[in-house]
Amino acid sequence: MSFTNPALLLGAALFAVPLIIHLLNRQRHRKRPWAAMEFLLRAYKKQRRRLRRENLLLLLLRCLIPVLLALAVARPFLQSGGAPAAGSGTTHHVVVLDGSYSMGFQRDGGQSPFDRGRALIGRLLERLEARAQDNPKFSLVLAGVRPRFLVRGDMNLAAARNQCLLLQKPEDAGADLTEAMAQVAEYVDAATDPELQVYLLTDLQVHAFGKALQPAAKGAPAGPELQDTVRDAIERIGKKPNARFHLIDTGPLAEQHGGGVVDNVQITGLRLDEPAAVARVPITFIATLKNRGQTACSAQVTLDVDGAEPNRKVVNLEAGAEGEAEFQLAFRDTGRHRLHASLQSDGLEADDERFLSLDVRERLRVLLVDGAADEDPLRTNAYVWQSVLDPSHGQGGPEVSRFEVKVIEPLLLLGGQEQPAAYDITVLADVDRLNERAAVALQQALQAGKGVLVAFGDRADVAAYDLQLHAAGTGIMPFRLLRRAGPGPGGVACTPSIALPEHGALAEFDEPVYREVLQSIWVFNWLALDKDDLSKDAQVVLRLTDAERSPLLVAHTFGDGRVLFWLSGPASEYRPDRWNRFDDPVVAFHLLHGLCKWLALPAQDPFNTAVGSELACTLPARPENVEVTRPERDGSSKTPLSEEPKPLPGGRYLLPPFAHTDYAGFYSVDLQLDRDSGKEHQSLLFAVNVDPDEGELRYPAHDDVRQALGIARVLTTLPSDATGTVDPQNSELGPSLLLATLLFVLFEAAMARYVSVRRSPA
């Protein structure tokens, strides 16, 4: 038998109190000469035994009550089978603490699962320090953004304790415990300690356990390949004969054992309704919310921009439903802006915020390389593109379009006088051929995150394009062109068919009526491509309705930029030999706007990323004196990045890597660019956000966890052999002893009353 609070056993010494009182009472008596002594003696002789029995029984009860009470509050327990007592020899205690942000959930200001985990670790360390003569070892793994050892077994306990004190809160990661447990299993395999105890402290939130606790997909074959590696890791640990594994639930529903769902409302996203933001053009921001709980609620969303006066909206959400809050804003200034959406705090704060780093441009600059520039202006491609994208160009008065179109002749591109990288989008409108310089310039523009649209017409030199842009598969074009195809203007035209309706390039065609219009446009001629040579990364957004279902619009990414290949580009209505009717105003506006807006954004937005991701972007020159300022939640000061930046083709450089994005918020990177003209200071703003799925506070029942992971039990506190803490699985005798004490007290009271009544004068 062991005790949870052995020090309280000292209370058993209080058994002496009734004895002392009894002795004192015997001292405090009156003396009285008595004549009828003989009768008194006779009476005493007859009653002596009974009196002794009664007095002794009462004294015994009164002495026993403090002993029982001391035993009860010392909380004795019997150890059950399973976990072995820590025997002689070094025991290595390895603790894995779930550092995901769901561990920060606090109900009504109580302890969070993370705090409970820390408290258990503290108790374990106390116990180990008390048993220092056994030379116990302690290791701690934090399963956070990147599972890592905070304490290794070779550290002394005092240093380990100091390290643990640094753990103040969980990270904002949606931790997957798979990697953490895999690391621990390897560590255990390599360990040579006589005895190992491995503890996993987690809130059992379903997301953290990955596939192990999800139902198998329908029709999926059963087999070891579907087993979660958490289970594999546990089995590996279990196979080591001197190792024991303990899973400890520190979650909010731990004591209930049956699992359940805890209410939580979160912001799942913050986006624009347009691909790109332009100054002075109103834009709608949409904050998406999700009610993960089981009760309807109202949520107030606050959006603040660059720390200015916030805007607020209230959204009503049914249980399990999603909702949106829309905010319309217009930016006066160009450049990077901070947008911060937040909810009033609930039990889980980490997912009540969303951050967005937004680049607002003056206007989207389009470089239009017009292959028909030397003809009648009305018959040029510029006429089509400019009238659609930038109708106010050269008209005087205010600029109303988000696009600013500059038209050049192909020679300027081929000669290098214009650099596509200086523009947001470069459109090759029926350009007959390109040279190497132009091809390289386009590549550089794409690598810099700019967009390129190649609209083919009747001038295109197929062989030249294949040579320069396909470049045997190394160029920006993900296919080889074959020949001109189609019946021609006099034949039966084909029409476009939308192959990828959800593609961003067709964002303007989300309404069915617009799609119908698009799919009714006549196409007479196009350039056919070699389908067998189409890169797997390329996406065919539009096809034609010909027999071969020829690709019409192909999307591809190259470097950080996006490129579209329009195999039958629009031409002026004044050209009778035009290949199609995409110039029709009904469709031209939406199509050209939509394609260019999509192209205006880089393939990947490096400035908006997730917790745990590396902050990375390409820079036009070599960066120096790079420093990162982390969000306030992180608690760290500025961090210099000393690693050498990696050079990229075209004179660009990669930002030195910074991977410590453990907390959501804004990360500001200050640097100096080493330009030819001198040092130029730049400040880059990155927004890092949490994974909303970690905010689904759904906890499985302990039975399900046991079955899924193949373990015998799920604990809610450290096992007794580690700390002497009462394990619910062990037989705790405290409540029984308390009941026994109560019964004894009642019995003593009844006995004392009985004796008093017997002895009192009638």
Add this chain to the structure above:
Amino acid sequence: MTDTANVNYLDPKVLNKVARLELRARLVVEGFVTGMHRSPYRGFSVEFAQHREYQPGDDLRYLDWKIWGKSDRLVIKQFEEETNLRAHLFLDQSESMNYGHEGGLAKFDYAATACAALAYLIQQQADAVGLTLFDDKVVRQVPPSNTRANLGTIFQLLEQAKARNQKTKIGAVLHELASHLRQRGMVLVFSDLFDDADEVIKGLREIAQRGHDVVVFHVLDHDEVEFPFERMTLFQGLEQLPELLVDPQSLRDAYLAEIGGFQEQIRKGCLAHKIDYVKVINSTPLDVVLSSYLTARAARRKRRK
């Protein structure tokens, strides 16, 4: 006497304040006699028997004034039986009689007062009265006489007597006294009788068998009868008995059963041998004692007729 007219001298608490025994005795008797006129005992009288010549010292209340008026002779009225009664007062002065509850008379003082009052009453009735003090043996004796001088001697003896640190051996003493009593009379025993009950009864029986009228005044203290103690008490035994530290409440019932049984045994023993038994608590007014004596005396006279 007007200042004492409203005081009940039969109450032992009041008597406790009167130091002199003789005075005490007189107050008791006078209080009793006064009460007699209003009491159920009214109508009781002593019958006139004959005259005798006056002796100096005789009570002038019994002088027959008519005869003096007629014949100038001083004669005393003698009442029936008055010359026949010889009363023996036996008073136990063993250590156990020394006990008394707080605020009350000790048993001995109570018994001594009762003896004094009775002696006074008896002498007033021109009967002879004697006194014997005893503990484990006879200590002092005053032979019965009806003279005032004898009464004075009795008072003096009672005044000076104190309970002695001797055990009670009343059985043996009564046996001894029985053999010394020559003329038949009344024997009034004042004792707590704390001795072997059989020996006590045996002794009393011996006296009764010799033709004496015996009245036993079983003098007990209020505490001995009620045992009202509550706190832990060290009872220190008198008459060389051991002491006992005990919670009185735990023994109360058993003790009362013992002492009650003892009293009952004595009473039955007395009843069986036609001995009058009067249980007297030292908190009881003394008229009980006096009226008990007078009842016994009247009964005796009836038997002699």
